[in-house]
Amino acid sequence: MAMNLxxxxxxxxxxxxxxxxxxxxxHAVVLQAVERYLxxxxxxxxxxxxxxxxxxxxxxxxxxxxxxx
Numbered sequence: 001m002a003m004n005l006x007x008x009x010x011x012x013x014x015x016x017x018x019x020x021x022x023x024x025x026x027h028a029v030v031l032q033a034v035e036r037y038l039x040x041x042x043x044x045x046x047x048x049x050x051x052x053x054x055x056x057x058x059x060x061x062x063x064x065x066x067x068x069x
Contacts (some may be wrong), residue, residue, distance in 0.1 A: 044046065
């Protein structure tokens with residue numbers, strides 16, 4: 001899929017500098033950043049779901065622990 005990405009000039013300059021320092025293309029740096037973002041967000045969503053599940057399951061215990069603090 002082709003896509004245009006419009007970046008502010010300062011961001012583009014920083015991206016170009018980073019890519020040159022790493023000996024990679026700007027495309028490769030952006031692709032890695034997007035992939036990392038997607039994985040991290042999926043992980044965050046998993047943690048949120050598990051947190052909600054266990055907070056509900058153990059609500060009484062969490063309440064009692066809070067009372068003892």
